Amino acid sequence: MKGLLISLIIGLSSITAFAQSTSEPPVQNISPDSTVVYRLFSTRNMYTFIKLNTRNGQMWQVQWGTESKYRFESTLSDVSQVSPAEEKNGRFFLYPTMNTYNFILLDQINGKAWQVQWGKEEERMVIRIY
Numbered sequence: 001m002k003g004l005l006i007s008l009i010i011g012l013s014s015i016t017a018f019a020q021s022t023s024e025p026p027v028q029n030i031s032p033d034s035t036v037v038y039r040l041f042s043t044r045n046m047y048t049f050i051k052l053n054t055r056n057g058q059m060w061q062v063q064w065g066t067e068s069k070y071r072f073e074s075t076l077s078d079v080s081q082v083s084p085a086e087e088k089n090g091r092f093f094l095y096p097t098m099n100t101y102n103f104i105l106l107d108q109i110n111g112k113a114w115q116v117q118w119g120k121e122e123e124r125m126v127i128r129i130y
Contacts (some may be wrong), residue, residue, distance in 0.1 A: 034090040035090060036089060036090070037053060037054060037055055037089055038051055038052065038053060038054065039051070039052050039054055039093075039094075040052075040062065041094045041096070043096075043100065043101075043118065044096075044100045047063050047064055047065055048061060048062070048118065049061075049062045049063075049064075050062070050076065050094060050116070050118055051073070052092060052093075052094050052105075053092070054089055054091060054092050054093070055087040055088060055089055055091060055092070056080035056081060056082055056084075056087050056091075056092070057077070057079075057081035057082070057091075057105055057114075058077055058078055058079070058080060058081075059075075059076040059077045059094075059105070059116065059126070060073050060074060060075055060076055061073070061074050061076050061118045061124070074121065076116065076124055076126060077116075077126040079126075081112070081114070082107070086109075088109070090108070091107060091109055092105060092106065092107055092108065093105075093106050093108055101117050101118055101119045101123070102115060102116065102117050103115075103116040103118075104116070104129070105126070113128075113129040114126050114127060114129060115127045115129055
């Protein structure tokens with residue numbers, strides 16, 4: 001009986017360990033208010049967020065830190081994806097992917113999508129998905 005209990009504990013422990021080592025889908029934590037102009041989207045890097053202008057699709061990489069040299073905001077895309085007349089709060093939204101550095105930007109009105117890659121300045125990009 002004691003051997004069966006030990007085997008059961010070892011078996012359950014290895015199942016739990018395996019479950020924790022698998023890739024988990026990205027978590028999206030956002031404000032429920034759809035009328036806001038700006039949203040912060042968390043990345044899998046604890047220090048980095050993406051700030052999105054929900055009206056026109058412009059984005060910035062925002063990093064925080066305990067020292068000022070680690071705190072910054074830099075442009076991912078300063079290009080408006082729609083004309084000023086088409087801007088509307090909540091129009092654009094970011095969806096995380098399984099890749100740490102990539103998101104999908106979606107125009108929720110016309111369905112257009114872009115691949116957004118954040119990271120070091122030379123690796124950043126926003127590319128339309130056709």
